[in-house]
Amino acid sequence: MYNDLRNLARRDGRDPAEYFTLYGLEGFLVRLAASDLASDFVLKGGVLMAAFAARRPTRDIDLATAGFPNNVTEVEERIRAVIARPADDGLSFESGSLTSEAIRDHAEYTGVRVKVLARLAQARIPLHVDVNFGDPIWPAPTDATIPLLLGGTLRLRGYPDHMVLAEKIVTALDRGEQNTRWRDFVDVVALTSSRYIDYSEQRAAIDVVAHHRQVVLQSLHPLSVTMPELAQRKWEIWRRKQRLHSTTPERFAELFARYLGFAEPVLDRSADGAHWNPSRQVWELDR
Template identity: 35%
Template sequence: MAASVRQRLLYIARADGRPFNEVLQYFAMERFLYRLGESPHGRKFILKGALMLVAWKTPLSRATKDIDLLGRTRNNIADIASAIRSACSQAVAPDGLLFDGKSVNAERIAEDADYHGVRVRFRGALGTARVTMQIDVGFGDPIVPGPVEVNYPTLLDLPAPRLLGYSRESAIAEKFQTMVKLGILNSRLRDFFDIWLLSRQFEFDGQILTDAIRKTFAQRETEIPSNPVAFSKEFSEDQGKISQWRAFVRKNLLHASPKELREVVLDLSLFLGPVVSALVSGKSLQKRWISTGPWIDIG
């Protein structure tokens, strides 16, 4: 079966103009999520990050090699490794993939003093094609208004992964908090793209979004600034940032995204500016964002 699946993935890669290894990696992540969802530990994890852009069926998505999860279990390396090992060996209908539970290796990650999680690596194979899997598990972040049920889209005609996923509001909140924390040093332009994309595709309730941002910033002990550096002229006209944005768009084949950094920064300031103003002033945002904008009054 592995040979048949590989041929179908090759066809998808050629049709989409994507490298085969990128398609294979995505397929492996999708099928691991299926195993995780079917395992006894499935409800202990909530999908987040770039793979949720696919779950939300956005027309654009960027390539990623990792699975990001929020853990609803003890922040314990041994427990996380055991859960991932269990998912690797979960009995499922054949899809050509094998995951090596014996190769599971988990370690503590501490990207900064406020965030501690667990990184898990292990190996998989589709016939002779090898994949390296990486899962980052975080803990403690609030999800507003709450996790959502996800039936994850599949590349091939195979059973869909069923698991819990992040809310769009909390996804935006966490990315915005990272922007604020890193300030002018921020090189994570994928967060700018992700928020821009969500603001172009979905409607948002002002009160829910402000609540999500307030709780995320409180959890991560970050002050909400009245004038975020990420929306400043200093940031959008920085030549290094401009080059990074152009390279990001080109690498990920994001032809429909803003070509210039100043465009995406302007769009984000129009989207999040009123939210920031409401949070700083302590007022509620009685408005609704329609996809592509603007905010409109409700009630």
């Protein structure tokens, strides 16, 4: 597996360390999916985007909890049980390296961050698993099929696509022109390039997330006037660092225009009764 990953990284023009990390994350998820703890978690974040064929690699795993007490001890016990499971993938997880700490956002306890070291041959692979509490999932988790680096798939419960989009859109509203979560803009454009989205489901998901975060829904159009110029330099640096020249536009204004084309008609309700056509990149009225 070690040499296979090095060869794959060379072919794709990526740093082998990125693929070792992703392989380690996959190994954790393979063990989780095979355990009786799979129903305790819901997948979100970058690994889930791979299920939507929207992107990879990523550096950590984001999970939401489902039905167990939200404290560090409960999370750590479950993670230890998962990494103790055997799998024929060449990975070993060092349970003695595992540490956990509370995640706090503005002094509010929102989850647990677990760090653990995995090994694959001579590669040392530091892994992070963020477990979040209390985030709404509307109407319910869905089954996600995750493609694996070296072939095959795994299945886990994950966020529905409209909830993934809702969280990223509400984040943009909340942060305004100071938003530097470039990956969110890229993810929304990538996801809406391949998925049919129903307006009513998308609007409901945005309403749920905004209510939970206490964010007032409003137009994103004012950002289109100021943000592209303010963001351009930072966008260029991030885009170059992520090696996204072949999949993202050079000008942030172009990316934001595509983002706005999906999000704004949901926010101003002009897409009511419509669905998103990914091939035409427009909201079309249902017939």
